[in-house]
Amino acid sequence: MRQFFPVDDLARDERFVQTNMAKRMADSRSAVGVKKSAKSRGASNRLTPDRHDASEAARSLMHGIMVGEIQALEGAGRTAHDFAAGDGSGDTIPFELKLDMARQAWDEARHVEISAKLSDWMGTELGQFSENTVLFEAACSNDPVLRLAGVNRALEGLAIDVFTQMKEFGQLAGDPFLEFCEDWMLADEVTHVKMGSDWLRKVTENDPDRRAKALEFQQVVDKLFSFGGARGDSDESPIGLARRFRELAGFTDDEVDTIAEMDHDALEERKAAVRLAQEAAGV
Amino acid sequence: MSTIAVTPERFTLVAYDADRIAEITRGLAERLQLTNPIVIEVDERTPLGKMSASVDSASSDATIRLQLESGALEDTKNLTNFSDTRAHLSLGRLLLRASDRLRDDFADAPPDRDLTNAQNTAWKVYCGGRLERLGLAPIQQQYRYDFRNRFGFRDDVDTLFDRLWASENLGWHDLPG
């Protein structure tokens, strides 16, 4: 078995169709108003049950969660495999970090089970929506510290935001399973973010350059995971930034503010790109 | 046979074919024995899937107007691409709704834009059961989940759903909401 596994080789059955961020962003349509200060759906785009397309949007997001969990499982499994146990320098990671990654693999496997059950409950077929492989790409780095930054801090941070949104959705809709399950998954994600923060600090304790590079990488991934502003403080973003749970996971206020700014920038950049594309197409 | 006009005639942001949309609509209209002229407007600027049906009068030769956001016809596995299956279900639902609106007992139904989420969902479920009996394959659990989201996650709501799904020839006032 190879040491590193490319995203293009992720194994799926025939029901799943994969896409990537480049293709996703090449779609020149937009769910948000692209004219300056315009909004497409009244006061808010937040994913709440009172949206006319609430169930369909929730189904799509739940499927996104499920494939995201599959990739998170694959990413954690690969990190447990790809690096030899050592002192953390070079291509090695501490033995205890390998153990944590194995534990995370189990957690993510349960999350796949949970989200597959929830998808079924909501009437979604496996593979009904395309799978964006951007999450695994963040787990592909050859530097284990970048994986911690990309996966445990950025990806799992996004998961905190998404699960908080879905938990609220279930609570408002009175869905007895959705709220219950999201609450459990949220607890795991807070653990994973904390695990990533602790290891990142520990492994780079005597290597400030490596730490700086990891945090820089995390910002890049955070912006990518904003999905063009789909996640953010703005009520134009379907998914909010879960400040309280991020705080529990060890994010500082400054870090969350930075993410919020990046989300805002990503939203504006996306709107500008869509506006240009639609003008060019004459629609 | 219905005359069918689709706009835009040529799509630029999505890989849709106006002729194929017209062809599917024609087939569905024949199965529903609708001979009215049909106008279809697709908004390709948004990936959302909102849609509505209206008739310009209650007369038998009224023009049926169907408005859809591009997501309503989209292959969710291959974004910006057209899905025959999805198009059949979306256009079928709109044509059923239009044919309901041509009935006297739907005279009190508000325009689609004024429907509450609950009314919209109840009508959708009523259409879903009929689509299944027409030989299409709507996923019943999706409709059930939508219905529960609007009316509650309770056994009596599920019973109401089952009755609605199995019904034919209901009037507007028979629908919950």
Place this chain on the structure above:
Amino acid sequence: MSTDADTASTARAPFAPWDRRDLPGAFDVAETARRVGNYKWTEMKLFEALGGWVATVPELDVKMRLGTHCYHHAWHAELWHKRLPELREMKPERLTVPANDAMARFITAMTEPEGPELTIEKLVGVYRVLIPRFVAAYTYHMNNTSEITDAPTIRTLKFALQDEFDDWRDGELMLQSLITTPDQVRRASEHQSALEAIMVEAGGITGPGSIGGAE
């Protein structure tokens, strides 16, 4: 007021009538540490392989099981890692080694299949060859070590064995559901034979004597 209960003796035998544990054991401290080091090395190689394979198998149920089992074996490795210093090995890495070259070759051969069409081979290696060897070696160790002096090892063996049995059953169920044609039967048995031959050469997870010697 005094009662009979107040004056009754509390002196009892150190071992209750139902406690038949005995002192003698087949392994001294050094031999126990050696075996535990082999266990840890092999459990590590197993959890690494399971974790790595998750991304390579297209079957969703198998993917999730591998992720779950990955942690079981990581936990066993952790328990053995913690046991080593208690057995006077202050540098656990020193004993975290394969029993012999054949055992190292076995792991290389077991982890070789990578393609998405090779799920049967991956599962056969783990669930029809390696895990049965774990069950055997752990059972032998548990039944032959001193029940009193080596109680901590026995406790870990019992935890680990419970997982091994559960995972073995999961793996066998997955295999039986995947092997449905004569060609798949052939693939599974050929791969099992090839791996089994290397394992026989190794003598088991702790080398010759993994399950004692034939008498």
